[in-house]
Amino acid sequence: MVTILDVARLAGVSKATVSRALNGKVFVREEVKERIFQAIAETGYRPNQLARNLANNKTNSVGLVITNGLYNGPFFASLTYHAATNSEIHGRQLVLADGKHSAQEERDAIDLLMSLRCEAIMIYPKYLTVDELDAIIDNSQTPIVVINRELSRHLNQCVFVDHQQSCETMMAHLLAQGHTRIAFVAGAEGSPTGEKRLAGYQQALRRAGIEPDPQLLVHGAWSTDSGYAAGRELLARKVPFTCILAGNDDMAIGVAKACLEAGLRLPQDVSLAGFDDSVLGKYYNPSLTTIHVPMEAMIRHAIDILLTPGEHAARSHEGELVCRESVAPPK
Amino acid sequence: MVTILDVARLAGVSKATVSRALNGKVFVREEVKERIFQAIAETGYRPNQLARNLANNKTNSVGLVITNGLYNGPFFASLTYHAATNSEIHGRQLVLADGKHSAQEERDAIDLLMSLRCEAIMIYPKYLTVDELDAIIDNSQTPIVVINRELSRHLNQCVFVDHQQSCETMMAHLLAQGHTRIAFVAGAEGSPTGEKRLAGYQQALRRAGIEPDPQLLVHGAWSTDSGYAAGRELLARKVPFTCILAGNDDMAIGVAKACLEAGLRLPQDVSLAGFDDSVLGKYYNPSLTTIHVPMEAMIRHAIDILLTPGEHAARSHEGELVCRESVAPPK
Numbered sequence: 001m002v003t004i005l006d007v008a009r010l011a012g013v014s015k016a017t018v019s020r021a022l023n024g025k026v027f028v029r030e031e032v033k034e035r036i037f038q039a040i041a042e043t044g045y046r047p048n049q050l051a052r053n054l055a056n057n058k059t060n061s062v063g064l065v066i067t068n069g070l071y072n073g074p075f076f077a078s079l080t081y082h083a084a085t086n087s088e089i090h091g092r093q094l095v096l097a098d099g100k101h102s103a104q105e106e107r108d109a110i111d112l113l114m115s116l117r118c119e120a121i122m123i124y125p126k127y128l129t130v131d132e133l134d135a136i137i138d139n140s141q142t143p144i145v146v147i148n149r150e151l152s153r154h155l156n157q158c159v160f161v162d163h164q165q166s167c168e169t170m171m172a173h174l175l176a177q178g179h180t181r182i183a184f185v186a187g188a189e190g191s192p193t194g195e196k197r198l199a200g201y202q203q204a205l206r207r208a209g210i211e212p213d214p215q216l217l218v219h220g221a222w223s224t225d226s227g228y229a230a231g232r233e234l235l236a237r238k239v240p241f242t243c244i245l246a247g248n249d250d251m252a253i254g255v256a257k258a259c260l261e262a263g264l265r266l267p268q269d270v271s272l273a274g275f276d277d278s279v280l281g282k283y284y285n286p287s288l289t290t291i292h293v294p295m296e297a298m299i300r301h302a303i304d305i306l307l308t309p310g311e312h313a314a315r316s317h318e319g320e321l322v323c324r325e326s327v328a329p330p331k
Numbered sequence: 332m333v334t335i336l337d338v339a340r341l342a343g344v345s346k347a348t349v350s351r352a353l354n355g356k357v358f359v360r361e362e363v364k365e366r367i368f369q370a371i372a373e374t375g376y377r378p379n380q381l382a383r384n385l386a387n388n389k390t391n392s393v394g395l396v397i398t399n400g401l402y403n404g405p406f407f408a409s410l411t412y413h414a415a416t417n418s419e420i421h422g423r424q425l426v427l428a429d430g431k432h433s434a435q436e437e438r439d440a441i442d443l444l445m446s447l448r449c450e451a452i453m454i455y456p457k458y459l460t461v462d463e464l465d466a467i468i469d470n471s472q473t474p475i476v477v478i479n480r481e482l483s484r485h486l487n488q489c490v491f492v493d494h495q496q497s498c499e500t501m502m503a504h505l506l507a508q509g510h511t512r513i514a515f516v517a518g519a520e521g522s523p524t525g526e527k528r529l530a531g532y533q534q535a536l537r538r539a540g541i542e543p544d545p546q547l548l549v550h551g552a553w554s555t556d557s558g559y560a561a562g563r564e565l566l567a568r569k570v571p572f573t574c575i576l577a578g579n580d581d582m583a584i585g586v587a588k589a590c591l592e593a594g595l596r597l598p599q600d601v602s603l604a605g606f607d608d609s610v611l612g613k614y615y616n617p618s619l620t621t622i623h624v625p626m627e628a629m630i631r632h633a634i635d636i637l638l639t640p641g642e643h644a645a646r647s648h649e650g651e652l653v654c655r656e657s658v659a660p661p662k
Contacts, residue, residue, distance in 0.1 A: 068415035084399035096427035
């Protein structure tokens with residue numbers, strides 16, 4: 001059984017410092033905290049404060065709101081996994097509530113978590129706008145962090161990736177391989193993530209002196225099934241292209257099936273890439289070139305903002321290009 | 332905006348009957364309920380009782396306990412999706428709590444959900460034994476349903492698939508294709524699901540007059556990464572086989588990568604099958620033969636037991652063979 005003492009020894013600090021870093025009631029230097037969390041990861045230490053907290057009538061729980069339309073895929077599974085694991089490292093219990101199908105229901109889910117006495121809340125919004133999120137933060141007594149939206153009025157209460165920049169990085173790679181006819185399977189219409197990736201695609205083309213061809217743009221809805229449908233639609237247009245970039249890995253796998261059914265080989269006849277670095281893409285045949293979204297680092301950052309006092313450096317997380325087998329130079 | 336009246340019209344019943352079926356306070360005939368839920372699905376009706384309930388100081392929420400070690404994959408994502416969607420159909424909010432890494436922590440998560448005033452709780456156990464689950468149900472005031480365990484003392488409070496029977500069905504298919512040297516990548520050791528699938532594999536071989544060869548058995552831990560490692564281990568043994576059955580689709584995709592890296596073609600050189608009918612397997616190339624686990628029907632059944640009064644027929648759900656491209660007769 002690993003104890004807090006083992007963590008303290010490995011991190012070269014006192015037990016009290018480990019406690020302080022975990023309960024976040026007082027300030028601990030960033031560099032020391034990093035060492036402690038490293039030691040926790042290495043020793044596998046698991047603080048179990050729940051029983052104690054229940055006796056004190058504190059739930060010591062962190063709430064997470066996501067709409068169930070996003071549940072059904074590996075991206076959400078990974079997000080929830082990291083949220084639960086990192087809540088636990090801080091001695092908190094993750095409680096998930098469903099944001100359902102509208103901004104009002106996302107608000108209801110936040111209210112529910114507050115009524116359950118969650119001490120802090122993370123929201124991965126689908127329907128609430130930036131203005132609405134700003135207002136919720138302004139009016140809340142409970143600390144709130146918004147994941148995957150840039151809130152310029154609350155830069156210390158949001159954690160996000162620059163999706164446009166990530167998409168430009170991916171496009172630079174595809175263009176450098178020699179592709180100029182690159183099709184794009186965009187995410188769900190109205191999705192800020194989808195719109196930023198689309199903007200990155202168009203921006204990168206224009207910068208390379210290529211006018212985006214509307215015939216090479218189709219919309220999916222993030223799921224693998226929708227990617228398959230989008231891939232079939234694209235192929236049915238009979239316009240030439242040498243590469244397809246999908247707005248996420250799930251859709252890319254669906255696009256791949258449409259291509260294979262049409263007798264196209266990947267990557268010999270057509271190159272394919274996605275976003276998110278999901279486990280699907282890593283194990284697909286051919287393995288999928290993608291952008292790694294640093295979900296674990298983002299969730300750690302979000303929980304750090306919520307549970308440890310003091311100023312936190314506002315920063316955008318960086319997506320990282322992962323080159324695999326599904327992209328090759330055009331024939 | 333779809334209203335309860337639209338649902339009532341389509342189902343051919345009164346608004347009051349729809350209400351009764353949803354809030355489960357009084358008896359509604361099974362056949363009528365089925366029609367109403369069908370109408371809800373067709374119209375997309377979404378009862379929003381949360382705001383009202385909060386005002387009444389009732390949370391009207393259904394709790395779900397799963398350990399975070401199971402979060403990180405499409406199977407969990409699908410389970411949570413169906414749990415949230417079906418809770419919502421009953422006007423309830425799903426609240427998820429993390430069972431973490433031990434029977435005690437699974438118990439703590441149940442206690443947390445009770446302290447949050449959840450009106451009913453589903454648990455998908457990993458660590459709690461059947462005896463411990465029986466005792467929890469005996470001592471709880473809150474209705475509890477256990478998913479994926481057969482509790483012979485509480486057959487009305489559990490929902491499960493006969494994993495051994497499903498595996499025998501799969502094996503009968505593989506044997507009928509002419510395979511006799513069939514390797515098995517078992518799930519995590521100690522997992523009841525894994526043990527039942529393994530028992531089905533061995534039983535089916537013996538019934539066909541084939542003594543199970545320990546050289547053809549490797550253990551994974553459910554994840555795709557663990558399937559890849561198990562596949563490499565199996566191949567390193569240099570024992571002949573013509574087919575690999577993996578304990579779930581996630582591991583099968585990992586096994587596939589190990590085979591491809593060894594220069595084996597699927598299914599020409601080796602056949603491959605899994606369990607769960609995950610979206611990964613459906614879109615994999617070649618698409619994966621598997622057993623469909625009726626997760627949505629199981630979750631509906633669980634929520635029906637929890638929220639509608641009266642006796643419920645105890646029954647095991649049936650896994651269903653899904654034949655795709657990854658299995659062919661041996662060369």
